[in-house]
Amino acid sequence: MIYFVGAGPGAVDLITVRGQKLLEKADLIIYAGSLVNPELLQFAKEGCRICNSASMTLEDVLQEMEQAEAAGRMTVRLHTGDPSLYGAIREQMDALDQRHIAYTYVPGVSSFSAAAAAVRKEYTLPGISQSVIITRMEGRTPVPDGQRIADYAAHHATMVIFLSTGLLDKLQDELIHGGYAEDTPAAIVYKASWPDERVCPCTVATLAETAAAAGITRTALILVGDFLDGSYDRSKLYDPSFTHGFRKASQ
Incomplete structure (x- = not known):
């Protein structure tokens, strides 16, 4: 299985719990080294193969994934922030679909x-x-x-x-x-x-x-x-004069 994981914006403790657990189990981690905090790699288990994708092409990344799958190993593709924003993951997922390789996607904090x-x-x-x-x-x-x-x-x-x-x-x-x-x-x-x-x-x-x-x-x-900067209107959600499904107006 390939797991696309959002690493969060930078702080190590802003990765999701799910993302950290997957890092701890991974046999292969391919991380976006130009942006992902390298301290996240401390969660990798002993013997885990780690690749920095900053110097890799799409074809290089896919080759690593295919080899890991053929060997029955679990891969984490670690992207910065949330991969849905400027993550270039669609082309990776489409290529995996073409190769009939299963994957899933774990969102992150953008x-x-x-x-x-x-x-x-x-x-x-x-x-x-x-x-x-x-x-x-x-x-x-x-x-x-x-x-x-x-x-x-x-x-x-x-x-x-x-x-x-x-x-x-x-x-x-x-x-x-x-x-x-x-x-x-x-x-x-x-x-x-x-x-x-x-x-x-x-x-x-x-x-x-x-x-x-x-x-x-x-x-x-x-x-x-x-x-x-500047003034703004008060939110109706907590306005005592505003009625909604969980509270009646007090005035």
Whole structure:
């Protein structure tokens, strides 16, 4: 069996209990070494084969999986955060389907959740934003038409931008072109939940200079939106004048 496991955002104790137990049982661990905290490998049992996929191709990964399956060994494919976001797991799962190799998928805590914890904010606020757009800048990998940063910026929703720290000049231009004001609150969250986590508050217009001043060039999320600062409406859920299925209004 192949287990795709979300490693969480970085902190060792933010892997799920299920994910940790699978690591402890694995005969082969293929981990995304460029992003996964290597301290998670402490859970590997003696004799477990460990491969760093940072230097591997898809074909190399599949070969390791096939060899392990042929030998009756259990494999954990350890991805950063939750593999459903920029994890490149679909192509792996499709290839395993073609080879009739069984697999399952264990979700993990995404770095976008850890980033919200780092800034101590809530992405969805009444009267401010009820939607979260998770996206990235167009770089060497193109994005589909209608899904560029400027297209999404027009919604003025909360935005969490992955894989774009090296493109901040272009990013801020796209955000402003799409409709965000230059003084819209923003934050650069470096290595959310890791011991060296850093939060750099800024605005849309100062993203690039803030990152340059902090020496941040990679491994960061960009948060954009008024959820980071300013007033908002009180939630109806805990409002004494609001009736719902578990409580009657007191007024």
